[in-house]
Amino acid sequence: KNKYIVKSMKKYHGIFCIALIGFELSLIVSCNSCKKQKDMVRQEVVEPYIQVAPEFNADSAYRYIETQVSFGPRVPNSDAHRACGDYLAAKLAEFNASVVEQKADIRHYDGTILHMRNIIGSYRPEKAKRVLLFAHWDTRPWADREADPDKQKQPILGADDGASGVGVLLEIARQLQQKPADVGVDIVFFDLEDSGQPVFDARIVPGEWWCLGSDYWAKNPHVPDYKAAYGILLDMVGAPDATFMKEGYSVKYAANVVEKIWRTAANLGYGQFFISRDNGYVTDDHLPVNKNHRAPAVDIINIKDDTPTGFASHWHTLDDNMDVINRGTLKVVGQTVMEVIYSEKSD
Ligand code: AHN
Numbered sequence: 001k002n003k004y005i006v007k008s009m010k011k012y013h014g015i016f017c018i019a020l021i022g023f024e025l026s027l028i029v030s031c032n033s034c035k036k037q038k039d040m041v042r043q044e045v046v047e048p049y050i051q052v053a054p055e056f057n058a059d060s061a062y063r064y065i066e067t068q069v070s071f072g073p074r075v076p077n078s079d080a081h082r083a084c085g086d087y088l089a090a091k092l093a094e095f096n097a098s099v100v101e102q103k104a105d106i107r108h109y110d111g112t113i114l115h116m117r118n119i120i121g122s123y124r125p126e127k128a129k130r131v132l133l134f135a136h137w138d139t140r141p142w143a144d145r146e147a148d149p150d151k152q153k154q155p156i157l158g159a160d161d162g163a164s165g166v167g168v169l170l171e172i173a174r175q176l177q178q179k180p181a182d183v184g185v186d187i188v189f190f191d192l193e194d195s196g197q198p199v200f201d202a203r204i205v206p207g208e209w210w211c212l213g214s215d216y217w218a219k220n221p222h223v224p225d226y227k228a229a230y231g232i233l234l235d236m237v238g239a240p241d242a243t244f245m246k247e248g249y250s251v252k253y254a255a256n257v258v259e260k261i262w263r264t265a266a267n268l269g270y271g272q273f274f275i276s277r278d279n280g281y282v283t284d285d286h287l288p289v290n291k292n293h294r295a296p297a298v299d300i301i302n303i304k305d306d307t308p309t310g311f312a313s314h315w316h317t318l319d320d321n322m323d324v325i326n327r328g329t330l331k332v333v334g335q336t337v338m339e340v341i342y343s344e345k346s347d
Pocket residue numbers: 161194196210235282283284
């Protein structure tokens with residue numbers, strides 16, 4: 001639909017300009033508030049935006065999400081978690097990234113030890129100018145936003161919360177293999193984002209229990225003194241009615257990157273998804289990345305202002321399955337991120 005508008009505008013551009021010159025001349029002789037009127041007329045002429053990135057394939061991203069979900073909930077220390085981690089590392093290697101895994105034993109809020117596995121795929125590691133793309137691949141052990149107490153103890157499938165961001169990034173990895181970007185790109189799948197203390201556990205346990213994988217990496221990066229020009233986090237990017245509003249820490253630490261991404265989305269015709277509005281602060285994997293100065297990093301996350309939690313109604317419930325994944329939304333997010341990185345020139 002969008003393409004058609006651009007095409008037809010091109011076709012009539014010349015005729016329209018001639019008509020406009022005639023109109024402006026008549027304004028000059030006929031009115032004394034010409035400048036204001038001419039400015040109003042000029043706004044009608046919109047230059048079509050020419051996309052620079054290759055076409056993001058949403059069917060491909062959808063399949064990568066489906067495969068992750070097919071392992072079952074990817075709860076830390078589980079067999080499904082191990083199997084999915086192997087799959088993700090193998091896919092990055094298949095797409096010709098240099099793959100590094102970071103493993104550590106991390107103490108959880110309840111004292112148990114979680115076997116962390118951050119999975120990193122790098123493109124053009126020799127490039128000084130780098131963009132960091134990341135998402136979490138673990139899933140929440142408890143559907144603690146369910147109303148039914150029995151359901152609250154069950155693990156979620158995390159099609160949206162986890163798998164969607166990873167699926168989009170795997171498709172971008174496949175694209176980077178086919179056509180390299182000018183800058184270096186590091187894709188990081190963080191572990192242990194989503195095992196924060198469940199709402200049904202009323203104990204007071206001081207500490208930060210979310211984002212443990214990204215916190216570990218930000219303090220112990222896979223490359224000594226790692227820095228990226230900027231970072232982009234994808235979290236819950238699959239729902240059909242997704243709204244990406246400007247998240248507070250992203251604006252605080254990386255305002256110019258927020259503007260770059262939202263402007264790019266608008267240029268591509270995705271302004272209904274990337275909404276120009278500030279909305280709340282989210283503790284997410286971009287926070288340790290920002291705090292430890294690895295990159296000014298932005299969270300692209302589905303934020304809602306008409307739900308009690310501020311997230312989609314399937315958030316941390318058993319409804320977070322393939323039914324809430326929409327190829328159209330994956331396309332919007334994947335194409336926008338690709339446009340941002342393929343527009344970037346290395347120094
Ligand atoms: C908190 O609820 C503290 N953070 C939301 C980050 C998150 C959870 N993203 C996905 N799951």
